[in-house]
Amino acid sequence: MLTPNLPEDQLQSRPRGTAGCADEERLRLIQQATGVGTWDWDIPGDRVVWDDACWAMLGYAPREQALSYEQWKALVHPVDLRAIEPVVQQEIEAGGRFVIEFRYLDASGRWRWVQGRGQVVGRDAAGAPLRMVGTHTDIHEARTAQEEARALYERLNKIAAHVPGVVYQYRLWPDGRSAFPYASEGMRAIYGVAPEAVAEDASAVFSVIHEDDLARVGESIRRSAERLAVWRDEYRVRRPDGTLIWVEGEASPEALEDGSILWHGYIRDVTDHKALALAQAADRQRLGNILWGTGVGTWEWNVQTGEARFNERWAEMIGYSLAELAPVGIHTWQRFAHPDDLAASAERLAEHFSGAADTYECEARMHHRDGHWIWVLDRGRVVSRTADGRPEWMAGTHLDITARKTAELRLQHLAHHDPLTGLPTRSLLADRLHHAMAQAHRRDDLLAVAYVDLDGFKTINDSYGHEAGDLLLKTVASRMVGCVREGDTVARIGGDEFVVLLTDLAQRADAAPLVERLLAVCADPVELGLQVMQISCSIGVVFFGHGDQIGVDELLRQADQAMYRAKQRGRNRWEAA
Structure with a gap:
């Protein structure tokens, strides 16, 4: 995490891969999107190595140098650093994973x-x-949109505070009694009664x-x-002078311990x-547009009847x-949900x-109209229950997390596969070897x-350069x-160095043709432009069977x-242990 004025001589070099394979191109396109x-x-x-996408999202040109931990800290907002650094350090020690925003x-x-x-994907002994x-x-x-939505909400509250009318609390007891424990002076203007008269x-x-x-x-x-749903209604009131006015009301309920x-x-x-x-309707529409920009689909579900309601964004996701x-x-x-x-x-x-x-929270796949699967974060909660306590109405959201899930799967792959050849690394080999030995x-x-x-191989690197060496390794792999x-x-x-695990052998002789083929493909020439690279390999073979400890x-x-x-004994040959 380099600031623009950090001297280049404080940076540490990091190697850059030259694979350019299809997987890397797909990852680059996913990252851009x-x-x-x-x-x-x-x-x-x-040494902290950022890929080009990390630099690009901050407006920097891609850099070949790695960062030190202190250089990374120099890029983080001081307030955020105090909050996230203990989280990062704790997870390093605990061996878990973290998700932070800063x-x-x-x-x-x-x-x-x-x-x-x-x-953390690697530890020492x-x-x-x-x-x-x-x-x-x-x-x-997204964060900017949230802050704009919050500012708009506060502005709407200020407008509402200046709207002529009554602000109130209304209480209803189980026996049918009701009262207005608090009502503003607007009670007199709307209903023609004093607030204290209905307390x-x-x-x-x-x-x-109106009757x-x-x-x-x-x-x-x-x-x-x-x-326990928001109350809204519009009705007529007969004023003391006999005139009728239309009033509009909205209120949010809460259940109290005494049952009221x-x-x-x-x-x-x-x-x-x-x-x-109309002005407030326009403000609400702008607020809705901001929420729409966050890409959230909403749903409501009557658990007892199966009735459901979705917003337009929910449908657009698929x-x-x-x-x-x-x-x-x-x-x-x-x-549309995946059966699993x-x-x-x-x-x-x-x-x-x-x-x-x-x-309620669940990550689930949904089938898109185009034939692919998208990932959604499905969240919700019960908002009302029946008289006998069963869940009735439930409300929630769907958030498209396909990009995050794709990145997570890519990280899992990178943790267990060689970035140059795409082959399994030592850790994945060990897992497969454990399984094969048990089998x-x-x-x-x-x-x-x-x-x-x-x-x-060293001669190839020295004679033709590391790019040629990488090509040779990928070809041989x-x-x-x-x-x-x-x-x-x-x-x-x-x-x-490579390891080949050969399973399901009836006898040791069954391995010989496979090992001979390995010797042959390693000895095949590899063309690099007008140059032809020629190597061989040496192979050591060990067997494991039933009863071996x-x-x-x-x-x-x-x-x-x-x-x-x-x-x-001369290379370009194999020996058994």
Whole structure:
């Protein structure tokens, strides 16, 4: 994390890969589309390597140099650094992963919001962390939109405070009694009664509601109390002078311990304030546009009847308009959700319904109209229950997290695969070897470990350069994968060292043709322009079968020793341990 004025001589060099393979191109395109960059931190070496996308999201030109930890700190907002540094240090020690949001200083001198994710992927024998990898995601636009939405909400509150009308609390007891524990002076202007006159008995207010509207108003209050849903209504009031006015009201309920319901709300005269109503409707539309910009789909679900409501954005996430999905219901969600994820969703819902979880949350895949799957973060909670306590209405959101899930899967792949050849690394090889050894015990068959070291690779690097060496390594790796069987594993464990795991062997002689093919493909020439590169390899082979008592490390050590014997006896050959 370099500031623009940091001297170049304080930077540490980092090597840049020259693979240029299809996977890397796809990752680059994904990063451009989603604003996700990757980083790699060599903890003991104090080297943090950013990819080009990390630099680009802050407006810097890509840099070949790695950062020190102190240089990274220089880019982070001081307030945010105090908050996130303990989190990062704690996760380094604990071995977990972190998700943090903070601001970086960009190339223009402004602070830009970024979401950082990281995970320790390597430790030494004593458990000390060696390596952490992670991503940077540009969330500046989303955070800015949230702050704009918050400012708009505060502005709307200020407008409402100056709107003529009554601000009040209304309380309804289980026995039917009701009162206005608090009402502003607007009570007198709207209903023609003093606030203190209805502090213990609300009947004076209901007595002036138009007789044709009274029953409907009472029913809307009852439904709001039953569902703990926001109350909204518009009705007529007969003034003391006999004139009728239209009023509009809105209030939010809460259940109190004694069983009563308390609403907090306002009622205003809309007869003379249509212009103001239109202005506020426009403000609400702008607020809706801001929320739309965050890409959130909303849903409501009646758990008992299956009725469901979705906003337009929910449908757009999967390539449809809401009209095209009509009629909608819970079956709409079930139709597009991945079957495996529906099972997980049902488990999370059961936990929430039982009270074991305060909210419902599940990551699920949904089938897009174009045929691919997208990932959504599905969140919600029960907002009302039936009289016997069963969940009734539930509300929540869907957030498209496809980009994040793609980046996470890419990180998992990078943690276990060689970035140059795409082959498994030592850690993944060890996992597969453990599994194969256990399988050999159960099936009473053999496996072979072939330790392959390229002969003359250093000469290629010295003569033709590292670019040629990389091309040679990728070519040889591809050839070795092509000459083994589908269930076998080819791994790269060092610069020019490979290990091939051969499984399901009935006898030792079955390995010989496979090993001979490995010798042959390594000896095939590799063309580089007008140049032809020629190498060979030395291979050490060790066998493992039923009854053998040896660990993975010892098995690899014996194969390594056999490989050195092959080198000592002339190279371009193989020796068995």
